[in-house]
Amino acid sequence: MGLNYRGYDIVDLAKNSTFEDVAYLILFGKLPTSKQLEEFLDQIVKARYLPAQLKEILERIPVDVHPMDMMRTVSSFLGLIEPETKENDQYEVAIRLLGIFGPAMAYWYHFAHSGVRINEQTGNKDTIACNLVKLLHLSQTADPIIVRAVDVSLILYAEHDFNASTFAARVTVSTLADFYSGITSAIGTLRGPLHGGANEAVMQYLQNLHSIEEANAFLNESFKSKKLIMGFGHRVYKNGDPRSDIIKEYSKLLSEKQPKFGKKLLYQISEHIETRVVNEKKKFPNLDFYSASTYHQCGVPTELFTPIFVMSRITGWAAHIFEQRANNKLIRPTSNYIGPQKLSFVPLNQRL
Ligand SMILES: CC(=O)SCCNC(=O)CCNC(=O)[C@H](O)C(C)(C)COP(=O)(O)OP(=O)(O)OC[C@H]1O[C@@H](n2cnc3c(N)ncnc32)[C@H](O)[C@@H]1OP(=O)(O)O
Numbered sequence: 001m002g003l004n005y006r007g008y009d010i011v012d013l014a015k016n017s018t019f020e021d022v023a024y025l026i027l028f029g030k031l032p033t034s035k036q037l038e039e040f041l042d043q044i045v046k047a048r049y050l051p052a053q054l055k056e057i058l059e060r061i062p063v064d065v066h067p068m069d070m071m072r073t074v075s076s077f078l079g080l081i082e083p084e085t086k087e088n089d090q091y092e093v094a095i096r097l098l099g100i101f102g103p104a105m106a107y108w109y110h111f112a113h114s115g116v117r118i119n120e121q122t123g124n125k126d127t128i129a130c131n132l133v134k135l136l137h138l139s140q141t142a143d144p145i146i147v148r149a150v151d152v153s154l155i156l157y158a159e160h161d162f163n164a165s166t167f168a169a170r171v172t173v174s175t176l177a178d179f180y181s182g183i184t185s186a187i188g189t190l191r192g193p194l195h196g197g198a199n200e201a202v203m204q205y206l207q208n209l210h211s212i213e214e215a216n217a218f219l220n221e222s223f224k225s226k227k228l229i230m231g232f233g234h235r236v237y238k239n240g241d242p243r244s245d246i247i248k249e250y251s252k253l254l255s256e257k258q259p260k261f262g263k264k265l266l267y268q269i270s271e272h273i274e275t276r277v278v279n280e281k282k283k284f285p286n287l288d289f290y291s292a293s294t295y296h297q298c299g300v301p302t303e304l305f306t307p308i309f310v311m312s313r314i315t316g317w318a319a320h321i322f323e324q325r326a327n328n329k330l331i332r333p334t335s336n337y338i339g340p341q342k343l344s345f346v347p348l349n350q351r352l
Pocket residue numbers: 193194195196198226227228229230231232233234235236283286287288
């Protein structure tokens with residue numbers, strides 16, 4: 001089973017596009033001309049601006065919270081100070097969030113860990129991936145291999161039909177709630193390890209494995225105790241996630257070519273785990289499995305893996321919100337109650 005965004009194969013997009021190109025496609029329905037792309041990047045660069053009130057809030061968020069809770073707060077708080085209105089419409093808000101999520105995350109991360117207040121603006125032609133890498137590494141320059149690996153990961157994470165977080169966003173706005181509420185619901189839903197949180201959960205076990213023998217011991221124990229192996233299996237793709245081989249190539253490339261963060265052994269262990277889980281459990285890696293070793297080899301702290309998913313999926317969530325609103329009907333499933341019926345009311349003083 002393949003995957004396409006608005007008719008374009010994900011393999012072609014990952015090979016030939018940038019994340020900005022794909023974000024435009026998802027938000028506006030067609031690939032941009034070069035002029036449209038340039039204007040779109042200008043809008044994103046402006047949207048990086050961190051208002052003083054938001055910085056104040058970010059500085060109060062403790063270092064030991066899960067960064068997804070911080071991301072949820074960014075969405076919610078921005079909804080207070082820059083609410084969705086007729087003028088600040090859903091398209092403006094979507095671009096604002098697309099621009100601000102990365103800088104807000106980096107601002108919080110550096111302030112919480114070392115008290116450093118970063119300047120969110122890097123170069124005014126920097127893409128989202130390049131800005132993110134510079135901000136995370138507190139560097140004026142960024143390794144092109146790392147930037148491209150992050151860029152491709154953002155392309156791959158951008159949209160995936162009715163996954164749980166997108167569905168949550170659609171349910172929320174189907175009540176005619178505002179855009180930020182939809183995104184805040186979606187972030188809360190993405191956080192769990194059965195969905196977006198799996199990329200972080202993968203790294204948590206990979207980082208404890210220092211040899212093929214240790215990987216085998218981990219797998220033997222997981223198989224024996226029927227533990228879920230994070231980064232494998234998928235509700236829709238039962239024979240493999242088409243995004244996995246694409247991100248796997250970047251994990252391999254980084255392991256061979258990135259001098260500072262690249263780790264050959266990490267890639268080899270990941271590949272060994274893939275082979276055994278596929279052969280022995282018939283579960284295939286999903287996008288989150290090789291995203292973990294890719295992000296790790298880009299020098300991204302593990303706790304920021306899922307927030308980076310947010311930076312990308314904002315595009316898919318936004319497009320679904322536009323679509324839901326264009327022909328809205330309240331999403332409200334019914335359920336079959338199977339508990340007791342027709343009980344006689346018991347006054348408080350007679351209850352046992
Ligand atoms: C970007 C994303 O959100 S991709 C998903 C990221 N999530 C993960 O990687 C978490 C690990 N994977 C899982 O928990 C699951 O595969 C899910 C939630 C993604 C999909 O769940 P389902 O569609 O319900 O799985 P499915 O119906 O294929 O499961 C069948 C059996 O395989 C087992 N199984 C599924 N995934 C795994 C796994 N990763 N490791 C071990 N066993 C698994 C199930 O427990 C179930 O066993 P059972 O029949 O004994 O109860």
